[in-house]
Amino acid sequence: MRPLPRSFYLRPARTVARDLLGSYIIRTLPRTTIIGKIVEVEAYLGDRDPASHAFHGRTERNAVMFWRGGHLYVYFTYGMHFCANVVTGEAGVGHAVLIRAVEPVSGIAGMKRRRNGGHKAEDLTNGPAKFCQAFGIARKENGTDLLGNTIRIAAGEPVRPSLIVSATRIGIRLAADKRWRYYIKGNAFVSRLSR
DNA sequence: TAGTTGATCGTCT
């Protein structure tokens, strides 16, 4: 599967967020390939969005958010978890889309192993840190170019607009009223339902 | 099922 082109990412974050639903994220490892279908995302709009890491400007941690669209911004939080974002827009903009949940498609045994086994399929990747753990995404993957061949995103079946739910974002205090979380209605791998 | 809490540490006010 070919990676989505750079132009896909050089659009407004909320447009990219909606269009990411239903597409496939593919991680190529030395011995295996793991694939998940993206089912839940959140848009973070940089200097227009108090909840965004980029709101207060560029720092060492959030530098990748200000790169050109199509890179992966991975951050460490709560002392133990990683979360992954797709950077959108031109260089310097600082917008990104958080990948909150995927539906496991391929490499499920490896996901279970990374997640320390004993999980139902629904609990493997239904949260931003769970997804990163299942896919082995950590600090080293920060700044990965999604047009390369280690981590890429490929188009899937388009999701009908009537099946896209927009809801409030999870786990933030600031700008909690903005409905910039998007997920596929009825999908069993979404982390939480609407609010 | 809903609500609470402990784990654990990098980052920035």
Added chain:
DNA sequence: GACGATCAACTAA
């Protein structure tokens, strides 16, 4: 010196 774009385990009912 707080406090997270979280998760899992626990309690109560």
